Amino acid sequence: MQEFLEVVSGYVWGPVTLALIMGTGLLLMVRLGGLPILKMGYGFKQLWAGQQARGKGEISPFAALMTSLSATVGTGNIVGVATAIGLGGPGALFWMWCSAMVGMATKYAEAVLAVHYREQDGSGQYVGGPMYYIRNGLGKRWAWLGGVFAFFGAVAGFGIGSSVQSNSIASSLAAFGVDERLTALVLMIVVGMVLVGGVRRIADVATKLVPLMAVLYLAAGLLVLLLHFESIPAAIVLIVHSAFEPVAVGGGMAGAGILMAIQFGVARGVYGWGGYINGHSVWCGSRCIF
Numbered sequence: 120m121q122e123f124l125e126v127v128s129g130y131v132w133g134p135v136t137l138a139l140i141m142g143t144g145l146l147l148m149v150r151l152g153g154l155p156i157l158k159m160g161y162g163f164k165q166l167w168a169g170q171q172a173r174g175k176g177e178i179s180p181f182a183a184l185m186t187s188l189s190a191t192v193g194t195g196n197i198v199g200v201a202t203a204i205g206l207g208g209p210g211a212l213f214w215m216w217c218s219a220m221v222g223m224a225t226k227y228a229e230a231v232l233a234v235h236y237r238e239q240d241g242s243g244q245y246v247g248g249p250m251y252y253i254r255n256g257l258g259k260r261w262a263w264l265g266g267v268f269a270f271f272g273a274v275a276g277f278g279i280g281s282s283v284q285s286n287s288i289a290s291s292l293a294a295f296g297v298d299e300r301l302t303a304l305v306l307m308i309v310v311g312m313v314l315v316g317g318v319r320r321i322a323d324v325a326t327k328l329v330p331l332m333a334v335l336y337l338a339a340g341l342l343v344l345l346l347h348f349e350s351i352p353a354a355i356v357l358i359v360h361s362a363f364e365p366v367a368v369g370g371g372m373a374g375a376g377i378l379m380a381i382q383f384g385v386a387r388g389v390y391g392w393g394g395y396i397n398g399h400s401v402w403c404g405s406r407c408i409f
Contacts, residue, residue, distance in 0.1 A: 185322070
């Protein structure tokens with residue numbers, strides 16, 4: 120199974136796919152005139168105002184954002200980055216930063232399209248996402264592609280959407296002597312109680328938990344930086360240097376090292392903003408009240 124997944128991963132996260140995704144993000148950033156960066160202040164202003172804003176829809180913009188961030192701030196931000204550095208070297212961080220910059224345009228476009236092409240189902244709830252704007256935006260000719268996305272998105276939900284997270288929780292608690300089966304049982308009950316409440320309960324829980332998660336995550340990161348403040352300049356120099364001239368045995372290995380830094384750095388960055396779109400930004404686009 121591991122060998123099969125490694126082969127599939129080699130194609131999925133290969134240079135061609137990464138170049139297409141990064142190229143799309145760069146094109147969108149240019150066509151948008153750098154809007155995600157230039158309007159960042161306005162975005163934060165709307166973030167704080169959105170907690171009280173109301174309009175058409177089921178939840179507030181703030182709740183939609185927190186629901187989206189609940190799938191973004193997690194173990195992947197720590198383990199995923201460490202893995203990328205371990206495989207691609209310090210230079211992977213530089214390419215991670217680059218992919219994050221253009222990725223803002225991709226996430227913005229995804230959310231806008233999800234809002235524009237969303238629909239109301241039989242019960243009056245808004246539904247949207249890539250499968251809807253592929254079908255409604257590209258027309259009947261490409262409707263099948265929306266179905267393919269929906270299918271693979273559902274399959275991915277059992278792997279990167281839930282299995283990895285539950286395994287991380289169980290493994291962490293097992294280190295403190297908690298039986299993994301007990302952890303699984305408690306998770307099943309707690310998560311089930313949230314899910315049966317629908318989008319409103321999910322948004323309510325995310326609104327209460329995610330801000331605390333984000334604050335603790337940022338505070339821990341700042342603490343680490345402060346404890347190693349004197350090493351930050353040298354670390355930045357090492358990251359930039361390794362992105363273009365990684366230490367290697369020979370010229371051929373140096374070239375391979377650069378490619379690995381780009382591949383793993385961009386892959387980690389892309390995963391954060393586009394690898395699991397149906398669970399991140401599109402939730403905001405399909406469920407929020409904008």
